[in-house]
Amino acid sequence: xxxxxxxxxxxxxxxxxxxxxxxxxxxxxxxxxxxxxxxxxxxxxxxxxxxxxxxxxxxxxxxxxxxxxxxxxxxxxxxxxxxxxxxxxxxxxxxxxxxxxxxxxxxxxxxxxxxxxxxxxxxxxxxxxxxxxxxxxxxxxxxxxxxxxxxxxxxxxxxxxxxxxxxxxxxxxxxxxxxxxxxxxxxxxxxxxxxxxxxxxxxxxxxxxxxxxxxxxxxxxxxxxxxxxxxxxxxxxxxxxxxxxxxxxxxxxxxxxxxxxxxxxxxxxxxxxxxxxxxxxxxxxxxxxxxxxxxxxxxxxx
Amino acid sequence: xxxxxxxxxxxxxxxxxxxxxxxxxxxxxxxxxxxxxxxxxxxxxxxxxxxxxxxxxxxxxxxxxxxxxxxxxxxxxxxxxxxxxxxxxxxxxxxxxxxxxxxxxxxxxxxxxxxxxxxxxxxxxxxxxxxxxxxxxxxxxxxxxxxxxxxxxxxxxxxxxxxxxxxxxxxxxxxxxxxxxxxxxxxxxxxxxxxxxxxxxxxxxxxxxxxxxxxxxxxxxxxxxxxxxxxxxxxxxxxxxxxxxxxxxxxxxxxxxxxxxxxxxxxxxxxxxxxxxxxxxxxxxxxxxxxxxxxxxxxxxx
Numbered sequence: 001x002x003x004x005x006x007x008x009x010x011x012x013x014x015x016x017x018x019x020x021x022x023x024x025x026x027x028x029x030x031x032x033x034x035x036x037x038x039x040x041x042x043x044x045x046x047x048x049x050x051x052x053x054x055x056x057x058x059x060x061x062x063x064x065x066x067x068x069x070x071x072x073x074x075x076x077x078x079x080x081x082x083x084x085x086x087x088x089x090x091x092x093x094x095x096x097x098x099x100x101x102x103x104x105x106x107x108x109x110x111x112x113x114x115x116x117x118x119x120x121x122x123x124x125x126x127x128x129x130x131x132x133x134x135x136x137x138x139x140x141x142x143x144x145x146x147x148x149x150x151x152x153x154x155x156x157x158x159x160x161x162x163x164x165x166x167x168x169x170x171x172x173x174x175x176x177x178x179x180x181x182x183x184x185x186x187x188x189x190x191x192x193x194x195x196x197x198x199x200x201x202x203x204x205x206x207x208x209x210x211x212x213x214x215x216x217x218x219x220x221x222x223x224x225x226x227x228x229x230x231x232x233x234x235x236x237x238x239x240x241x242x243x244x245x246x247x248x249x250x251x252x253x254x255x256x257x258x259x260x261x262x263x264x265x266x267x268x269x270x271x272x273x274x275x276x277x278x279x280x281x282x283x284x285x286x287x288x289x290x291x292x293x294x295x296x297x298x299x300x301x302x
Numbered sequence: 303x304x305x306x307x308x309x310x311x312x313x314x315x316x317x318x319x320x321x322x323x324x325x326x327x328x329x330x331x332x333x334x335x336x337x338x339x340x341x342x343x344x345x346x347x348x349x350x351x352x353x354x355x356x357x358x359x360x361x362x363x364x365x366x367x368x369x370x371x372x373x374x375x376x377x378x379x380x381x382x383x384x385x386x387x388x389x390x391x392x393x394x395x396x397x398x399x400x401x402x403x404x405x406x407x408x409x410x411x412x413x414x415x416x417x418x419x420x421x422x423x424x425x426x427x428x429x430x431x432x433x434x435x436x437x438x439x440x441x442x443x444x445x446x447x448x449x450x451x452x453x454x455x456x457x458x459x460x461x462x463x464x465x466x467x468x469x470x471x472x473x474x475x476x477x478x479x480x481x482x483x484x485x486x487x488x489x490x491x492x493x494x495x496x497x498x499x500x501x502x503x504x505x506x507x508x509x510x511x512x513x514x515x516x517x518x519x520x521x522x523x524x525x526x527x528x529x530x531x532x533x534x535x536x537x538x539x540x541x542x543x544x545x546x547x548x549x550x551x552x553x554x555x556x557x558x559x560x561x562x563x564x565x566x567x568x569x570x571x572x573x574x575x576x577x578x579x580x581x582x583x584x585x586x587x588x589x590x591x592x593x594x595x596x597x598x599x600x601x602x603x604x
Contacts, residue, residue, distance in 0.1 A: 192524070201568055208564065211586055283540040
């Protein structure tokens with residue numbers, strides 16, 4: 001059964017917020033979508049593109065009688081938004097987000113619940129979310145109703161989250177074409193520390209290391225396609241990745257320690273000229289990488 | 303002035319050897335190209351595709367009256383080939399290679415020169431080379447006359463290399479459309495340890511680390527496009543990268559130590575929750591990566 005909502009409020013009408021709006025409109029699941037944001041040009045574009053129906057930067061008015069609030073701003077904005085909406089929320093408004101880290105958001109919700117008129121509803125109406133989708137582009141002009149089709153979306157209910165909150169948010173994501181998985185916020189953060197946050201900081205670290213050298217321009221001159229692939233994610237937003245590192249510092253630190261042990265092992269194999277040890281390590285990686293790639297090809301293309 | 307040669311012998315008629323042959327044929331620079339290799343099916347395809355004119359696995363016959371020998375086999379084969387050709391080489395045959403590491407090859411040449419009829423000519427007729435070009439495909443079926451167009455080729459003359467050897471090999475590479483740079487073998491190996499060999503082993507290490515865990519299948523399930531780019535090079539040939547690590551172990555070990563220091567710094571920034579330190583590091587990387595990418599776009603597309 002599809003969930004149709006009368007009023008949806010989106011904080012941060014960029015690539016993710018805008019694509020969510022377009023996907024719900026295209027599925028016929030929303031009568032009114034209200035956008036809230038800091039960038040007026042962007043919000044005007046969102047109206048012109050038909051992504052949202054209305055702009056309202058008075059938070060109390062914006063969220064009045066809203067069925068759902070979707071927070072898709074940079075993560076550092078989320079606690080401020082939660083604190084700002086808490087005093088004005090009705091006991092029926094569901095709140096969710098799209099941040100790349102989830103334990104920190106859960107803590108912000110608990111802090112913000114002190115400002116809520118109805119603390120219990122506030123907590124039971126919140127569920128964290130993380131759509132595993134993106135694009136090299138950003139902003140509402142890149143928004144696209146098919147962005148989430150075939151992609152994973154993770155929802156992180158906690159013990160306070162009501163079944164109804166989970167059901168509604170899940171059905172909306174499914175209407176966008178995404179595959180929804182539920183797990184705890186902590187588990188989410190551990191998984192993404194390993195497969196997303198760690199590779200990003202490793203890539204940043206390599207480029208920063210090379211850029212800091214006196215012969216960096218010569219080194220860059222001879223960098224080719226392997227370097228290009230490995231460092232593509234080092235072109236990502238420094239602010240966004242700063243926030244992710246701060247928000248998921250504990251799990252990321254553990255991943256970094258584990259990875260440093262792997263590099264110790266590599267140093268040992270290289271200095272011992274251990275050809276069979278090196279080949280075994282590279283084979284494990286190569287087989288796993290190629291199997292992963294084959295599997296991804298047949299399931300989704302994110 | 304273009305250099306036309308009567309007889310060229312290619313050891314290892316795969317992607318690189320085959321593309322070199324096709325590029326020279328297309329430039330009208332060779333009358334006869336002879337292929338030598340271990341895989342008869344591959345050599346038969348090379349004949350059928352018109353990449354080579356003849357197969358000859360008797361080494362003495364193959365290199366008889368050759369103007370140039372091009373060794374494009376996996377690097378581990380190179381010393382065996384050098385030792386095998388040395389006793390039969392005329393004093394006029396130029397020898398070059400296409401290996402990803404260069405100091406090791408130089409040492410093999412010195413060892414093989416003991417088997418040469420004319421040690422002095424053998425040494426002065428050799429020059430190491432490294433075309434910075436490749437493809438996810440391998441084998442002669444992927445060979446393509448334009449593979450080297452706009453790409454970098456590095457030649458590593460040493461104090462024994464004659465000017466004539468450098469001139470001939472340089473002119474052939476230029477005829478393929480490549481941009482030729484000369485540098486010492488040692489400098490080559492230091493540069494490629496930083497911008498190629500290190501990223502490859504870092505990527506292998508990440509995938510091997512994740513693959514070794516009890517929850518690896520769950521981790522891989524949620525790996526997305528950032529992971530895909532970062533780990534593309536972890537799908538590379540384990541044998542080839544084992545050989546590169548062994549051949550360039552010294553420079554690579556130093557790079558690994560330097561990178562481990564970068565990771566120590568990252569660990570410190572994360573555990574100190576140093577947001578401005580993290581942002582500064584990520585900004586340096588992001589700016590350098592995006593500048594590099596812009597520059598590469600306008601110069602070459604490897």
